[in-house]
Amino acid sequence: MPFAQTENLNIAAFDRMPSPEEITAHVPLTDTAAKVVLEGRQTLQAILDRKDPRIFVVVGPCSIHDPVAGLDYARRLKKLADEVSDTLVLIMRVYFEKPRTSTGWKGYINDPHMDDSFRIDEGxxxxxxFLLDVNEAGLPAGTEALDPIAPQYYGDLISWTAIGARTSESQTHREMASGLSTPVGFKNGTDGSLDAAVNGILSASHPHSFLGINAQGQSSVIRTRGNAYGHVVLRGGGGRPNYDTVSVSLAEKALTKAKLPANIVIDCSHANSWKNPEYQPLVMRDVAHQIREGNQTIVGLMIESNIEAGSQPIPEDLSQLRYGCSVTDACVDWSTTENMIRATRDILRDVLPKRSAA
Structure with missing residues (x-):
């Protein structure tokens, strides 16, 4: 008598996915891009080690859905990055994976055609x-690592990585972060608590062994060395922001208690702006003044920004999409972005060198 089937009962199909090696062969790393990636990582490490007094700013769309508009944004950002480079280091926010509370578009990799065809191989x-193009334009890129396999496909083109509020507590993501080649920012939990982020940094700083894939797409036991460049990202939560001086001081104490470097990044969006992009400039100005008035631990900022302000639903007819406007979280527009970054540069330009020596 045959055994009853006991596995894959809810699986509709197994579609072959090209290996990281195959994808990379189609889109190889260039010398120009490699130089930008490595210089971006080295600069961020120097900032976190307090050898570079500048502040880094991860700025860009909530998510990438249109590579043409995305590259248009990147070229604008590169010009601005050059203009403020004496004070600020700009990293383009390039997010392809979107965690959903229930359902919704999961991002450019998962559904590049935005029609529920889920051509992950194409995505x-x-x-x-797209990452290659951004780096070729001279901008280092930052992203959120959501799928633990995805970094094998494009991790060589990333200079900074975030672990999101929903995944900072995940053992899988802590293990992955321990093997990433970039500095990694762990966000506080959606309830605003710091424990998951602090414990995530601690965990990721140690070696781990876990299941994953290698460049050939084979199941492998991945053994990591640990990541020494974990840091906390304050993004608010639990119905309140946490960029204020009291919240920053509490984060400093939590990191010191855990015997971790007191490196803090402030996310001007999400709960810190009550998900209202119009408040992002106010958050950024407040944080810049904290630094000007003597804060020694804030090393970075994050901004959700696009060419056009706000956000839009994904229409059935994709030709109706507004150019350069987010399809996920609402963003500030390009003009506001320029004003925010130039104003922050003006506030900090004469104080950061002194801060380095403190």
């Missing part, structure tokens, strides 16, 4: 090509 190659 991964398109995402890698």
């Amino acid at each position: 991964m190659e398109k995402a890698r090509r």
